[in-house]
Amino acid sequence: MEYRWRYADGVGADVPGPDLAFGDQTEAEDWLSANWPDLLDGGIDEVTLVHDGKPVYGPMGLHPPTAT
Known part of the structure; x- marks a missing residue:
């Protein structure tokens, strides 16, 4: 029973990213909140x-x- 992030590029193709497992949804979301700029810099466009x-x-x- 774990949460993970799946990573994709700008066209929706899977790309590698940090292979981390989280015990609950809040822990996963907190990690993403702290790390999304690094993911974006690494070529990950969506999760x-x-x-x-x-x-x-x-x-x-x-x-x-x-x-706009």
């Missing part, structure tokens, strides 16, 4: 939260919204 191999939510883009 999906997965629990025991099933998507919880996502894909969620890491790019900040642009002003």
